[in-house]
Amino acid sequence: MAAITKVSPLAPAAFPDLPVIEGVSFSAIAAGVRYQGRTDVMLALCAPGTAIAGTFTKSATRSAPVLDCQAKLGGASDDGAAILVNSGNSNAFTGRNGQEATDAIVAATAAATGIPAARVFTASTGVIGEPLPHDRITAKLSDLNENLSPGAIADAARAIMTTDTYPKGAATICEIDGKTIKIAGFAKGSGMIAPDMATMLVYIFTDAQVDQAALQAVTTKVCDATFNCITVDSDTSTSDSLMVAATGTSGVDATGNAAFEAALHSVMLDLAHQVVRDGEGATKFVEIEVTGAVDDASAKTHGLSIANSPLVKTAIAGEDPNWGRVVMAVGKSGAPADRDTLSIWFGDILVAENGWVSPDYAEADAAEHMKSEHIRIRVDCGMGHGASTVWTCDLTHGYIEINADYRS
């Protein structure tokens, strides 16, 4: 396994101070699943009454823990919930052993914590196709359970990292009916990283009280506008998982509440941006806004086509305001477009309009914007009112180095 130790130039200055979410406690431990000298398993324990929602990879070759989590979602429960995650081995494409390993970890977590197996959710991230040495994990469950602490969320965030160059956390508070609720979460991921497949895992906790069906609905909606709007290299993991746990310990009912949705959105968007900023080889954070499409779905299709285009991404790496490649990416996306009503901006500079370069455009102006670390591209389709914003990073020699030059 290649050691990618240099922190992304787009990383935040520090891991944020995350608030304690009453009703949740965390622990992390070094189980030696694959890595040496670092933690690689985390346990989160949620109080009785906690509602759990989640979204998962759409891959047709999903891993065993993903299938297990999906089967368990949905029911409300007065029982608590446990989340157990290991890094170093994804338990993906491991045949029948995959489910057996997941079952063993679930059973051991249930035994150690007293949480019913139906409320134990697991995830695994790391190399693919190798049997997960689940006994190394189950052997540590008593220790994990004994060391649970409400303040250990940052330890949990570090334990699930694979080739991430920094841990990713975010939090916010929001007011509902004059009372305060808190949301805190963490994520791992930086694209589908070498040496094998990596995974995006996200865990978010709140002390709000939210009906399970409503929590699932708002989680799906916000995920669609945040994590489902980012891309590093267009490759989708077999293990991507996002879970939201609402403990209700604040006593504040946030079911269907708009302020809660906005707060959840801000935390998920922050974490999603941090994943992009840790994109393999990334040197630029890129925001692509598409407006004037026939509908929002078409705008998102155009945006992701631009964000996934190797020619657009390499042009950004080269600080080249190559709007022709943006036109190309819109044209190939499959969503409706009219060449002659397209307008394109780089930063605040109108580059092209009415199917041709803008008469006022001077390449030197756009080239200046391309030098910045935060690139903004806007495309107006001139056809309707559909809009979407997506985020990505550039495609550099660093990506090739990480994914081709080192062998797993």
Added chain:
Amino acid sequence: MAAITKVSPLAPAAFPDLPVIEGVSFSAIAAGVRYQGRTDVMLALCAPGTAIAGTFTKSATRSAPVLDCQAKLGGASDDGAAILVNSGNSNAFTGRNGQEATDAIVAATAAATGIPAARVFTASTGVIGEPLPHDRITAKLSDLNENLSPGAIADAARAIMTTDTYPKGAATICEIDGKTIKIAGFAKGSGMIAPDMATMLVYIFTDAQVDQAALQAVTTKVCDATFNCITVDSDTSTSDSLMVAATGTSGVDATGNAAFEAALHSVMLDLAHQVVRDGEGATKFVEIEVTGAVDDASAKTHGLSIANSPLVKTAIAGEDPNWGRVVMAVGKSGAPADRDTLSIWFGDILVAENGWVSPDYAEADAAEHMKSEHIRIRVDCGMGHGASTVWTCDLTHGYIEINADYRS
């Protein structure tokens, strides 16, 4: 414009000797559209009675010459036909000027050759968004017309190159009812090349006699199995054009003939492979065969998902038999797949079966295959009888150099 002068390591040893196709003559000239010291315009003149078929980019932002050609296809004609192509400027995203430039070139070609404007087909390839200096082209049309020669097909192939590192030609003969017909063609393209958008252009000529509707049908069918099964970087040009001209001068009716279809397939496949072999930065030619899918379309979807995956392409560049990335690409493609019935071969080596690594697999064997220049990946979905083969190249530092390190 960056000078990419090093010939691809995957290039054929030499340009093939192409046979004269009776009823077609060619000329090429240096018009100075953009390049200096090389030819950049070619004219092909086809005899009266020639049937013309074509397929074009599906981009929603197609260039003016593409739209013009598409509008002219379909009608049978006793008139001849002319094909006029320039390199250096794609006349794409050039607003109203685009159609005006195309009209001017069509009119001048018609005047010089005596072919009706409705039978003059043009194409342009090169930089995007700059007005095409069409007067430089129209000024040369008399010279082009006076220098037409049946033997000048190689000159025509060279005149349409942009950042191709070598000209691409292919030919075959086939027997129909004891008589011989010939097919010869040429292509340009090596992905969507820097410094701007490049284009795949293909022109094929035959002395067979083929009804126009039948020629269009067989052209579309064979294109779908050849050029539509290759990818360099998943980016689609606004100008891609393929045309087949059947002069009928052999007197051999090939309408609906299976041997003709097979011969056309062999020429188009040869040219398609040559485009892949000139893929930007390519060091490996990659064949991906998918079998056992629920239908052929699903097999092609899986194949192109593998071929377009940056993680698969970088693994090949790194000579890493990373079958986990192949599983990932199958899983994300959107076509039906069952993780537990997948089998994967690298070369002749069975790597994975029944949802896990094969018990007989030794990575050293697959690693040996990965060192070769021609990589073969086979995936059997274990679900049905759908099959498809696609071709691509690897993703290397060379691609980043060509597309990011040099400015247009």
